[in-house]
Amino acid sequence: MSDSIVIIPTYNEKENIEAIIKAVLDLPKVFDILIIDDGSPDGTAAIVKKLQLEYPDRLFLIERAGKLGLGTAYIAGFHWVLERSYQYIFEMDADFSHNPKDLLRLYDACKIDGADLAVGSRYYSGVNVVNWPMGRVLMSYFASKYVRIITGMKVQDATAGFVCYKREVLETIDLDNILFKGYAFQVEMKYTAYCLGFNIKEVSIIFVNRMLGTSKMNSSIFAEGVFGVLRMRFRHLFGGIKKKQ
Numbered sequence: 265m266s267d268s269i270v271i272i273p274t275y276n277e278k279e280n281i282e283a284i285i286k287a288v289l290d291l292p293k294v295f296d297i298l299i300i301d302d303g304s305p306d307g308t309a310a311i312v313k314k315l316q317l318e319y320p321d322r323l324f325l326i327e328r329a330g331k332l333g334l335g336t337a338y339i340a341g342f343h344w345v346l347e348r349s350y351q352y353i354f355e356m357d358a359d360f361s362h363n364p365k366d367l368l369r370l371y372d373a374c375k376i377d378g379a380d381l382a383v384g385s386r387y388y389s390g391v392n393v394v395n396w397p398m399g400r401v402l403m404s405y406f407a408s409k410y411v412r413i414i415t416g417m418k419v420q421d422a423t424a425g426f427v428c429y430k431r432e433v434l435e436t437i438d439l440d441n442i443l444f445k446g447y448a449f450q451v452e453m454k455y456t457a458y459c460l461g462f463n464i465k466e467v468s469i470i471f472v473n474r475m476l477g478t479s480k481m482n483s484s485i486f487a488e489g490v491f492g493v494l495r496m497r498f499r500h501l502f503g504g505i506k507k508k509q
């Protein structure tokens with residue numbers, strides 16, 4: 265078994281799922297994969313099950329009844345991973361917006377450079393986003409600026425969904441106390457790690473807009489982000505962010 269596992273949440277990713285799994289499994293370093301599929305109507309889970317016959321010891325699947333949100337998908341994945349002995353746990357999208365090759369750089373940032381949480385950052389050195397409509401770039405870029413102003417956390421890409429956690433971070437965070445389901449989940453995990461004193465390191469990546477499949481981004485996810493960050497700040501001010509007992 266590898267020391268590292270990549271958690272990939274999926275909802276209707278039939279066009280991408282086989283290719284993204286093979287891209288990770290073909291990397292020079294051994295990564296296992298855990299797919300969290302929310303009952304995708306397009307049959308994504310069936311494709312994963314077929315591939316599991318080829319990779320029984322490296323490819324795992326959790327199926328959930330319906331679309332329950334990216335945040336809760338990762339929390340379910342973290343609990344599964346913590347029942348096993350993985351030391352490095354990654355978050356990655358299924359649509360090739362994140363380049364699987366960058367997993368190695370996130371791994372090194374934790375394993376060699378001492379980060380507790382390594383963030384694949386679109387905004388660490390300029391704006392590294394390809395083919396995203398200008399509106400999305402501005403919304404995402406200013407969302408991170410807004411998070412920095414409200415929380416004081418010096419992370420350039422606070423909503424980044426491409427990260428590596430050292431096991432200790434997930435063991436320390438009270439995962440069942442994480443509130444947010446959508447993109448605010450990504451901010452909340454980084455802010456909670458920051459408030460608990462963990463060392464966050466950004467690694468510059470290039471984010472490429474998805475070529476295949478459809479976006480799951482919607483206005484309610486955006487609204488959760490705006491008000492959620494304020495709620496996180498107040499929660500911290502009133503001692504609500506604690507280590508898992």
Ligand SMILES: Nc1nc2c(ncn2[C@@H]2O[C@H](COP(=O)(O)OP(=O)(O)OP(=O)(O)O)[C@@H](O)[C@H]2O)c(=O)[nH]1
Nearest residue numbers: 273274275300302332333334337357358474479480
């Ligand atoms: N399990 C699960 N996965 C989800 C859910 N929503 C999104 N995902 C997956 O989370 C990842 C990120 O979602 P995307 O739709 O790519 O979000 P995005 O990158 O902001 O939007 P695009 O720019 O259109 O790609 C993808 O792998 C999705 O399939 C969900 O509710 N449940």
Ligand SMILES: [Mg+2]
Nearest residue numbers: 357359361474
């Ligand atoms: Mg995407």
